[in-house]
Amino acid sequence: MTFPLFLFAAGFGTRMGALTADRPKPLVQVAGQTLLSHALALTETPVVGPRFINTHYRAEQIVAALPPGVTPVHEPVILETGGGLKAALPQVGDGPVMTLNTDAIWTGANPLEELAEAWSDEMDGLLLLAHRDQATGHKGAGDFLMQNNRLTRANGAVAPIYLGAQILRAGRLREIPETVFSMNRLWDHLIAEGRLYGVLHQGGWCDVGHPGAIPLAEAMLHG
Template identity: 55%
Template sequence: MKPRAAMIFAAGLGTRMGALTADRPKPLIEVGGRPLIDQALAHARDAGADPVVVNVHYRADQLRAHLAPHAVRIADETERLLETGGGLRAALPLLGPGPVWTLNSDAAWTGPNPLRALAGAWRPGMEALLLLIPRSRALGYAGAGDFDLDATGRLARGTGYVYTGAQILRTEGLAEIPDPVFSLNRLWDRAAARGRLHGLVHDGHWCDVGRPENLALAESLLREGAA
């Protein structure tokens, strides 16, 4: 079953962006002449996602106003941040049944639509399919890497690839976690233990826009991608 609904994560505090998020939420920071959230929305719409759900917390009124013309559903986390796992579970009544796309809103992309690429590679038996970029090509990324990818497309924790923030995920396992606030990493680890955590390498470029110094990198990436 292919995904139908998409969840865009937009509820983070954006503290790493410093003064840039003093008066606005991170998804409204502009890169390439438009807010970050707009590129995420464009990917979801182009992939045929319906419904599209966006969670909000910090300066939620600004995001609500910006999203009002876009016919999206809002998952309200203003009272409590739930992290990715708790936030996705709380949004399930808005998303509906079946596997879902999830997409972070703090990245810049070139190349194929990440959500379309994931849908084309989604297969029965997968519990999660994560879109990856080799660590050597992860612009603006300062970490040690997230996963290693074997010849069958299965993932294990490692350093060779970076998770880009786009995936398809079966949501049934969310009910097995009792905590209200938790990361999707817990679902991934369970899927990996069953051999059902898979990865797909993005055929394009990607930049983490989580820090102020990465804005120039993202702008340059988008200019080159449009050339």
């Protein structure tokens, strides 16, 4: 089975400070390649079909960096994660859609292939997670508890964290009336119905959300 893929790349990247004063965060470099290039390399797999990417801040730079076959979806205003994917439903469709953040570095198994292998019809959402000791540079409590692969909120407990990759029945976003909203809104609906699931990533991950994470990500890649 192949899935449309939606890459999140519209944000301002304010935590990157001076590094994003003249470029969007996906064009910040890690180990000689942009974060966008690292993300796009993961999409070169048979489980990925049409590819889309949202843009807003310095959108022209993102568009100029895209290879053939990746379609930009421009957001005139920032819509957050849930709103951004909802606005792109005419392009990506209502069925199962993969999404991937563009501000992380991965090692080990391809995260998109892990999601595709674990996906099944009883799911409306499937999130890729990792234990905290696999998440380089991550601070804070866990995100989700997992029992028989079903997810509930961790509520401050030590628990796996969300890595910014998922499969979602995107049409369910239509149930949320707002235009601007976080993906958490839909996840909470799916948790209440017992239809949000998780799978653990077999490898390493580093959230490159601030300048101090760049050397951590490079050390992880070279380790």
